[in-house]
Amino acid sequence: MHYSKEELQNLDKVKRLNIINSVSGVKPANLIGTISSDGATNLAIFSSVVHLGSNPGLLGMILRPAQDVRRHTYENIMETGYYTINHVQRSFAENAHFTSVKFEKDESEFEKCGLTEAFLFDFPAPFVAESQVKIGLKFLEEISIPVNGTSMLIGEILHIEIFDNAINDLGYIDLSLMDHVGVSGLNTYYSLSKVDSFPYARRSNLPDFTKKDR
């Protein structure tokens, strides 16, 4: 099945949205926890968290224009300077999915969606108690993406809490042991099974892929 740019533009809007939201491949499911300056907590599912660097630990996430339901997340981060990223697991994927209902600012998605606020490490923003990977970040900067009015928020990692059994001595994290879920499009969730682990790729350990009958 081939779609050119023109064919994509002529598709029904929902079909185009479904296709283009899926073609980047599997996306991580994360809940972003924030609090307003007057103490109202907020939780929103994002599938656009991306690794930017390890020293210091930096993560980015893409924000749509201001009319989006995630505007409370943005406003809270701008007000307080802090937010949390919490992995979504299968046991609460449905709860996490429904944080994207357009709630009012004084309604907490934690309460409406049956998830539990956790305030840990004297960190100002709420973590999701149910999540096995909780990350506390300090907002660093917003980089605007003028071509379509989106922006990337960049945060520095101040805290990581990981379920003990899922991390080994070398720091390898096994996402399948935590029942972490991936997303494609806007509403399809996948569980993960670890299938391969390859060494750091060097010329000295390169398999001979040119042999036909490997």
Added chain:
Amino acid sequence: MHYSKEELQNLDKVKRLNIINSVSGVKPANLIGTISSDGATNLAIFSSVVHLGSNPGLLGMILRPAQDVRRHTYENIMETGYYTINHVQRSFAENAHFTSVKFEKDESEFEKCGLTEAFLFDFPAPFVAESQVKIGLKFLEEISIPVNGTSMLIGEILHIEIFDNAINDLGYIDLSLMDHVGVSGLNTYYSLSKVDSFPYARRSNLPDFTKKDR
């Protein structure tokens, strides 16, 4: 297991790298295909492709500083203005992983890693014949991320080719039917199983999560 920023900084470098490269959650495995102005093809695995928008279809990807092995990808995109994004499937995940060996510019990762160049739709950059989702993009802009010297390359989707059986009439793509793989860290690959599909989240279809015995 809790790590503060200071504890992360004091960890062994490899362990810190492994942890921070995994905490964003599952990442998509994609191969970026390019060609230099004098016709040398290049292929590089990226786990940082991110959806930016659907109309027009825009995808971003994060590039490390220039000394990275992916510099040939960057140089080729700057020279020609075009590149391809190709989903990695389990059947060639090892081949894809080894594209990150530091090859010379006149060595093609297609040949060294046993993958097949496909030139389709009169598009200037090479697709990966083995891949069931092939995307042809036109480079639009580079957005620099000064805080750690990385940048985001943004491209507009000009072509999408998808394995017929994996896309339905509504445009939903089932990544598990294509044996698409996700990555965590730098070297752990996961297969996907579709577990849930939820409706567009509205107040009218919000489950009552406040009931304890749902």
